[in-house]
Amino acid sequence: MISNVGNIDRIARFILGLVLVALPFATNMVQSMPATVISVVVGLVMLGTAATKFCLLYRVLGIQTCKL
Numbered sequence: 001m002i003s004n005v006g007n008i009d010r011i012a013r014f015i016l017g018l019v020l021v022a023l024p025f026a027t028n029m030v031q032s033m034p035a036t037v038i039s040v041v042v043g044l045v046m047l048g049t050a051a052t053k054f055c056l057l058y059r060v061l062g063i064q065t066c067k068l
Contacts, residue, residue, distance in 0.1 A: 003053035004059060
């Protein structure tokens with residue numbers, strides 16, 4: 001896998017991922033199970049792409065935010 005996510009993009013994904021994972025538990029959204037699952041799954045995907053520096057959607061669309 002070639003990296004296609006730049007540093008600024010990684011930081012934004014990391015912060016957004018943390019917010020999406022914590023949001024259901026910090027609010028009363030836990031009562032709504034579908035919203036909780038969607039928020040946590042999307043947050044984990046964002047954290048995963050930040051950790052691996054690779055986004056499959058960017059690859060499909062031909063986007064690259066990292067400098068080679």
